[in-house]
Amino acid sequence: MNEALLLIGTSKGVIVARSDRTRQSWELEPLQLMMSSVYGLGIDRRRATPRLFAGATSEHWGPSLFHSDDLGRSWSEPEAAPVAFPADSGVALIRIWQVEPGLATQPDLVYAGAEPHALFRSLDGGLTFELVDGLFNHPHRPQWEPGGGGACLHTIVPHPTDPNRLLVALSAGGVYRTRDGGSNWEPANRGIQAYWLPEEQRFPEFGQCVHKVGTHPAKPDRLLAQNHFGVYRSDNYGDSWEAIEQGLPSNFGFPLLVHPHQPETVYLFPLQADSERLPPERRCRVYRSRDAGRSWEGLTKGLPQSGYHAIVLRDALCADQGDQAGIYFGTRDGEVYSSLDDGDSWQLLASHLPDVLAVRAALVG
Amino acid sequence: MIASLHLPAVLRSSADGQGELPVSAATVGGALDELARSWPQLERRLRDEQGMVRRHIRIYLDDTDIAGLQGLATPLKEGARVHIIPMVSGG
Numbered sequence: 001m002n003e004a005l006l007l008i009g010t011s012k013g014v015i016v017a018r019s020d021r022t023r024q025s026w027e028l029e030p031l032q033l034m035m036s037s038v039y040g041l042g043i044d045r046r047r048a049t050p051r052l053f054a055g056a057t058s059e060h061w062g063p064s065l066f067h068s069d070d071l072g073r074s075w076s077e078p079e080a081a082p083v084a085f086p087a088d089s090g091v092a093l094i095r096i097w098q099v100e101p102g103l104a105t106q107p108d109l110v111y112a113g114a115e116p117h118a119l120f121r122s123l124d125g126g127l128t129f130e131l132v133d134g135l136f137n138h139p140h141r142p143q144w145e146p147g148g149g150g151a152c153l154h155t156i157v158p159h160p161t162d163p164n165r166l167l168v169a170l171s172a173g174g175v176y177r178t179r180d181g182g183s184n185w186e187p188a189n190r191g192i193q194a195y196w197l198p199e200e201q202r203f204p205e206f207g208q209c210v211h212k213v214g215t216h217p218a219k220p221d222r223l224l225a226q227n228h229f230g231v232y233r234s235d236n237y238g239d240s241w242e243a244i245e246q247g248l249p250s251n252f253g254f255p256l257l258v259h260p261h262q263p264e265t266v267y268l269f270p271l272q273a274d275s276e277r278l279p280p281e282r283r284c285r286v287y288r289s290r291d292a293g294r295s296w297e298g299l300t301k302g303l304p305q306s307g308y309h310a311i312v313l314r315d316a317l318c319a320d321q322g323d324q325a326g327i328y329f330g331t332r333d334g335e336v337y338s339s340l341d342d343g344d345s346w347q348l349l350a351s352h353l354p355d356v357l358a359v360r361a362a363l364v365g
Numbered sequence: 366m367i368a369s370l371h372l373p374a375v376l377r378s379s380a381d382g383q384g385e386l387p388v389s390a391a392t393v394g395g396a397l398d399e400l401a402r403s404w405p406q407l408e409r410r411l412r413d414e415q416g417m418v419r420r421h422i423r424i425y426l427d428d429t430d431i432a433g434l435q436g437l438a439t440p441l442k443e444g445a446r447v448h449i450i451p452m453v454s455g456g
Binding site (some may be wrong): 058060061062064078079080081084085086087090091092093260 | 376405406408409410411414415417419420421422438449
């Protein structure tokens with residue numbers, strides 16, 4: 001161990017990249033979980049040897065959740081389906097979008113976000129999961145619509161200090177939260193716009209198309225959200241949201257990342273619009289705020305600044321936990337960039353990969 | 366009825382490397398139910414948790430797609446050969 005690890009989920013499998021802790025140069029290992037699309041990646045650092053997760057879907061053989069206890073050198077899955085809907089639910093798993101370990105005080109708790117809209121919970125470290133009935137049976141569920149990527153529960157945000165509080169985001173259902181460990185859920189979308197609805201109905205109780213929500217342990221009641229048109233902040237754990245778009249070239253995009261050590265620092269990758277899912281001005285720019293969204297700056301050093309057509313998906317922007325955090329993003333044209341100075345400059349880490357769907361990074365050992 | 370289930374090479378790692386498995390069932394669906402008990406990881410490659418055969422899988426009884434017979438209710442005869450076919454439609 002004692003290395004840096006980057007998991008790259010692609011449309012054709014998962015790639016493990018390794019570096020020493022300086023993270024100056026990386027070696028990419030051969031594609032694993034061949035011919036499956038890997039949207040849901042997770043690294044559970046609560047174990048002595050971190051457990052890795054890859055939610056993989058084969059067009060032929062269906063979805064599954066694989067795990068690795070040797071830092072990505074091999075992947076396995078239980079004999080019985082690790083994530084599956086109950087027989088009486090009437091639905092079947094399509095894709096695993098998210099894998100999120102619980103708090104350090106709950107070392108065997110792992111969550112999984114699924115398509116169709118559902119939250120699963122594991123109490124054995126992520127080997128087997130059970131459906132969280134409280135959300136699945138929510139009376140709003142029949143009215144949740146699929147987003148462009150599917151009817152997915154794509155974001156899971158455990159409250160940093162309260163194990164009974166948890167927040168999830170669904171496309172297109174909006175943000176929901178529980179205060180009792182998952183038995184009861186309430187929508188938390190006040191102030192978030194659903195622009196496609198008639199003008200007098202643009203702030204519904206639920207149904208918004210949130211794309212990603214982030215938070216920071218030092219600010220447990222602050223949330224930041226990138227929506228389908230709209231970037232928002234909540235300072236009261238979702239009681240209300242306010243727009244924080246001043247200085248952005250567009251309020252449309254998919255990923256959102258809060259810096260692991262700087263609660264005020266947030267990253268986005270804006271796109272022009274839903275009808276023009278391309279970077280504004282065809283420039284590859286990560287946008288950073290140092291003040292929780294009050295102002296934004298485009299980060300360009302080391303990134304292509306003309307004729308750029310690739311985009312970054314909702315889980316393809318991440319950070320490791322190093323003292324100087326590494327920031328990483330992957331693109332749909334198969335490139336991965338990294339930064340070791342909070343985004344001031346970027347280096348090309350990998351290219352010519354299949355389209356990148358998700359990335360997750362950690363220092364291990 | 367004793368029949369045999371024939372697997373494409375890509376699935377054999379889910380059956381300890383075997384390409385042909387004996388099954389004792391009255392129907393094709395019964396054969397998959399038996400598979401779910403003996404080789405659960407293999408069976409869920411073929412059907413989802415609601416028992417639906419995955420979209421890009423075809424199952425042939427001898428030379429005939431069971432979609433043109435009685436689907437999973439198609440009866441098995443002694444010595445029948447059930448073939449699992451991954452269609453090129455899956456990419």
